[in-house]
Amino acid sequence: MKLCPYCSGEIKLADRVCTHCGMKIESNKEKQTTSKQKQETKETYEDGLYQAMGLEKIGPLNKWITLILCIFLGIFGVHKLYERKYTMALFYLFTGGFCGIGVLLDIFLILQKQEKYYVYKQRVS
Ligand SMILES: [Zn+2]
Numbered sequence: 001m002k003l004c005p006y007c008s009g010e011i012k013l014a015d016r017v018c019t020h021c022g023m024k025i026e027s028n029k030e031k032q033t034t035s036k037q038k039q040e041t042k043e044t045y046e047d048g049l050y051q052a053m054g055l056e057k058i059g060p061l062n063k064w065i066t067l068i069l070c071i072f073l074g075i076f077g078v079h080k081l082y083e084r085k086y087t088m089a090l091f092y093l094f095t096g097g098f099c100g101i102g103v104l105l106d107i108f109l110i111l112q113k114q115e116k117y118y119v120y121k122q123r124v125s
Contacts (some may be wrong), residue, residue: 035080050120058084067110074103079110083119 001010009020017024050057061083070079077092097103 054123055119055120056123057118060116061119063110063113063115063117066113067107070103070106070110074106075100079106084121085119 002013002112003009004018004023004025004032005010006023007021009018011018011020011025015025016070047057066079072104073079075092075097077089077097080086080089080092088121090101092102095102
């Protein structure tokens with residue numbers, strides 16, 4: 001079951017026309033375009049939000065570079081340098097990647113990221 005986008009009534013997945021309000025339901029292809037546009041709108045909105053918060057957008061960074069740096073040099077905080085997180089990099093350097101736990105957690109988090117991603121950091125004034 002899915003919900004009709006017009007009246008929120010429950011309709012069958014295969015239905016092309018809503019059985020409640022009679023509105024035509026968009027096909028999957030149209031839906032994908034809509035969600036992509038929505039995604040772009042969301043990104044622009046978030047950019048504006050971060051800018052208003054005085055955050056600097058850094059990137060695009062490559063997920064695989066960060067991952068390799070994290071796996072091999074993570075305990076020295078090198079992947080944090082790549083992400084321009086200098087305070088964290090120093091912290092990792094002196095704590096051995098927070099005893100390896102931080103590095104393991106980072107590997108997991110990096111894997112969740114998109115291939116190209118952005119990080120936001122406080123703008124230095
Ligand atoms: Zn409907």
